[in-house]
Amino acid sequence: MAVDVARLNVPVAATVPNDTPVVRVTDLWKEFPAARSLADLLRHAGRRPSPAIADVSLDVCAGEFVGLLGPNGAGKTTLLKILATLITPDRGTVTIAGHDVITEAPSVRQIIAPVLANERSLYWRLSARENLELFAALLRLPLSDVTRRVDEALDVVGLSDAGRKMVGQFSAGMMQRLLVARALLGSPRVLLLDEPTRSLDPAAAHAFRAFLREELGTRRGCAVLVATHRTEEAFELCDRVVVLNRGRVVAIGPARELGEALTGVRYSVHTLEPNHQALEEVVTSGKARRVAATSEGTGRWWRVEIEIDGGDATARVVLATLITAGMPIARFERVVSPLGELIDRAIARSGLP
């Protein structure tokens, strides 16, 4: 049932997005009422709520994947729900392919496909095919097209053989793919994905990201916004990432560049001597910063993570210094900084609490 990555034959994160903005968010602001009951009203009288979204501006082009990162409560899901017409903003404008999400909500719903809800938003006692046929009617697809479109959607997510199986018998991964198939039924121009690989194991998640990239980005040219907590999702899938904190954009840019700018370029050194004199000297001289050292398996080999400013050229010099000094190194490789660290540093740099 897994997506066949070999068949897709594309490197992950390979497409070049079109530069026409499909999603345009300008000076968006949203506050939620602090009081949700009479008791709240009395308890919090006069208190002004902190904004869920504050002055957010963002463009997303056709074929582009944009990741929304940030701690819980940063405003990622609120932003996706405003785009999905489920939440009305207080001020600012949001247009999808030129349609305003407030005044032209029905037109917007024709061209967006949010995958926000969980697996319980499927009919578990119906087959995958019956679920898709239902949504084909809700999406007002012509009757004559329904069978073909349902077949295509099932085929695209690798569920053709399971089309007649009851959804209640599906694995979490299959349900996730069925949700994406449902989103693809109406040939949307914008996809909104909230943690699309949250219930998948690492291998299935990687295959799923490759599939999303190929199908949504390369083949269909969709603009895709992805709210995620996963490092791999931000780095493998997204052309750009937007780091949100307390509703504000604190950093924006390609994930790798942002990571390097905020955390430096990180390398992993596999060695028998994590405290080798040469490594200490490199750190003391300021050429590198030691991040962490962890023992690997047998306890003899260590994995030491260091950050090196100046990119690969400086890294080559550091590596040469270590080897010349006789430090036993089995592997020296560039690694991706953990997403949490990137987010923490972006927030720290923004000066927001």
Next chain:
Amino acid sequence: MSTRAALALTQASWRTAKSYRFSFVLSFVSLAVTIVPVYFVANALQEFMAPVISSEGRDYFGFVLIGTAILALVSAALSSFGSAVSGGLSSGFFEALLVTPTPLGLLLAGQTGYSFAWATARAILLVGTGLLLGVDVHWLRLPEALLVTVLLVGAYAGVGLIAAALVVSFRTNAAIPQGAMVVSTLLGGVYFPASVLPRAVAPIADWLPLTPGLRALRQTLLLGYPFGTIAGDLLQLAGLALGCAVVGVVSLRVAFRYARMAGSLGQY
């Protein structure tokens, strides 16, 4: 406005219910069986009740049968909207529906269509069983009876929409469907005519849609009264139905607007 989406949602609910085959069949059988004891109890009370119900029917079993059948529809009208919204919000399914281009009215119609169809089937089964047990019905008055039934369902659906609006806004229906059901069952003339109620509660009965509705329904179906005779009750019922429906629709619109502002549509 296309009704295909609403029909598809109703069909999905039907398929789901049908997939639980045993309970599906059993619920029909139990309904048919429960009416049999009512038949014997009603016959035992016939002599005592005949003068009390004389303005609405001659046979007490027929009197109770009409009341019980309509109560099934009233119950569906009161509870199905709130249940559909509550279930949909808590599972996230409603969120998935609201981001489709299908208008809210059709979504609700589709989400509740099966409940109404099921209640109608139950009412038909009850009346059918009653006919087999000897209830005498004036079939020529069927159009008037259908009109009364539609107005009754409309009136209570309005109350059901108000309850759904409360669910959307505050995640509670404030026991409105249950309260309306209890008051209507006790005072609306289901098991005895409203004319025998104590003077203290009689004004409440006058404001219940069920009171004029059941009276008109029994007079047409059981006594064969023409349209002119039930016009007064019909007019009162139509006024209540219009009022409830308008308040219900407006409440629901306001509730959804509020929920979109408060961001509570997807909080499950």
